[in-house]
Amino acid sequence: MSDGTLPPYDPQAIEASRQADWRERDAFRAPEIAVEAPRKYIKPSAPFTSGNIHIGHVRSYSIGDTYARFCRARGEDVLFAFGFDSFGLPAELGAIAGGVSPSDWVARCAEHMIGQLERLGFSFDWERAFMSSDANMYRWSQWLFLTLLDAGLVYRGTGTVDWCDTCQTTLATIQVENGECWRCHKTVRLIQQPQWYLRISAYVAENDRRLEDLAAGGIWDENALASQRFVIGRVDGLELDLDGSDGETLTVFTPHTHAIGLARFVAVSPRHPRVEEWARDQVWATELEDLRSGGLERSSREAHTMPLVQTDRTLASPTGGEPLPVIITPTVDGRFGATAILGIPERDRTDALIAERLFGSVTESATPADPDENGAAPPPPSGARTAVRYRANDFTISRQRSWGTPIPIVYCETCGTVPLPKEQLPVLLPLDLKPTGEGNPLAEREDFVNTTCPSCGGDARRETDTLDCHFDALWLWVPVCVPPSERERTLEEILALDDLRAWLPCERVVAGSDSGNFVFDQRTVTKALRDIGPLGFLGDGEPFAGCLFHEMVIADGRKMSKHLGNVVDPDELVAAYGADTVRLAVLYAAAPQRSLNWSDSAVQRCRRFLRQLWDYSHAQLAARENGENAEPVSEMGADKTEHLRKRLEQWCDTAVEKITEDLVELEMHSAVRNVMRLFDRVKDYEKRVLAKRGSLCAEDREALLGALQLLARVLVPFAPHIAEQLLIAASDGGEIDTTWPDPQLVSR
């Protein structure tokens, strides 16, 4: 600077130096819980080990990181940790393509992705980082499986899957292309398969009920709440008991409370508990079997092709009309869950289509006139009571794949299905699996499959299905609360640690708006573990006090995809502009709750902003150093610029106030705009002073530098590298102040 030239803005150098400093200071380690302090556990989503961080991740973690840094600056203890959801089909496919084992594949991917995330400067506590495919982690899935099995919340059922006879393997939907196997292109058929299910239905009603409290808490955003409502799928209506032709009664439901007289049939879910006994010794039992094994192919989702079984049963009409025939159809499940409903063709399009198939064209019903026409709704029949149904259904958690958490079950010839005792966990997954796409590599491993029965000690075979990644996600947010040094303990010990009580419930989840199912499942399991005991300290069973669901990054109004050639590569952006610019741009470009339509102009704008701030700040510092306009105002006659300095102060106050508000609400785009606006105001202030007086007096300059310093402080959460570097430049070698300015105190 002594030669008169100012340092140019070099993001690559600045960011490398700041990141080295953070590493050295271990700056983002979650603090010990020994000291009583306000605490926040901020949970980012655990990405799949795809091999590359995409721009959507950058958006998600930029929002979370900005919030985490803001909270730390306000003096709160923050737990912001990261891990990979590393089991799953894509890892198997990646391993096949690369000729390596899935464990090598995910390790390679994770290493690269961590490098990308570090380069972006996210303030994760890396010591707490995890991979869900580490035995030390997936033992949680196994423990949870046994715990829920014991509580009756995991059960055995049957499901249908796509099967390729040639490859002797189960196929995922994405592996079926036009009804053909992705690998051998032979026709695929649906088969029935025993499956493990998670009984989420046990907690649907409570999850629904608690939404009110979550909404009242004010830190669940509307998007997240709406997605919970959607997942739960609450339907309000009436239920009533109808007498059957065999003398037994059946409880049926309908949301059309004023049209009960228009019912023409009763539709029952194939999963309804009564269906099993009805089908015994019935001619239509095989039809039902076909319906069940037929599964729900995409082509038969529509009501007019959906499988339908006509039973020999009828139920008395609730209003004394013709008896109602009983049919079994899976169209019930998607609308009302595993229940029985009144079929009312005149109120429901699906029912109308079913009626057409049952009775031919629907003729004018002889039942009373449409109640809406004469205004007076007919009273519901006696015995009818208000009732609720939920669309959320139990879901399968087992997969016929090798790259997943082994299910801790053995099959013994004498004892049958035997859950392993928890002391025998974990059941280790062989790491040298080499999937080919044929068969099931895990089932073919004799060293894995053959075991002894924990009950009788005789020969037994292990379950070779693994758990779906969804199941891992149920608990992934728990062990992160515990420091790595404690992670080796038994789960019972870990669950008893104060760390869990200190960090839970998690203050905020920041995740994509497609995470509704995950969050719902996590809320369900938390309630289960509350009732079972380990999470009993979470009285309301809510794992997350707050939740922000952001929308995705799109381009040209469409989802990014290689196929469309509209993919934005974060690495290229970071190389060209630096991490600060990229982070600022994704925050600035749109409100988190809105989809971000990518355009170059946001990056351009942010780059210019940062560079101008850098140049301007250094020019002002140099001016002070060179003693320009160092005269105090007292020696210059009347103070003609006092009102401008006052106004600058006012602007600073307003800016801090607004930015603080924005950050509390996670309105990052608005916060960035307000930061930028403050810079405009600082420049405007200088311009006005110069217009008034022709030069800055000492007080003017100090006010300006003070404002710039404040600007750098509030910029830290958004663009941490450059902001800290600016503070360092202004500090003259002293400590830098990165605490959050108190909106009340700025001007005093």
Add this chain to the structure above:
RNA sequence: GCGGAUGUGGCGGAAUUGGUAGACGCGCGGCGUUCAGGUCGCCGUGUCCGUAAGGACGUGGAGGUUCGAGUCCUCUCAUCCGCACCA
């Protein structure tokens, strides 16, 4: 088919939640500065009519509520995203 969103200039997007639509920026045009590497400053920029002052029309479309609607209601059109062995 079912479900969820979104429609504002050439473009990205604002609008204190019912009160002057188009903030801020990109792009474009003009002037100046600098002249090589995506410089900086100032001015202009919704559409149409007009030399101008000025006027008319304008938030996908059609109705409605209101003193007043981008915002609330009804219908409609278009686009996007999901639909459970992808995570």
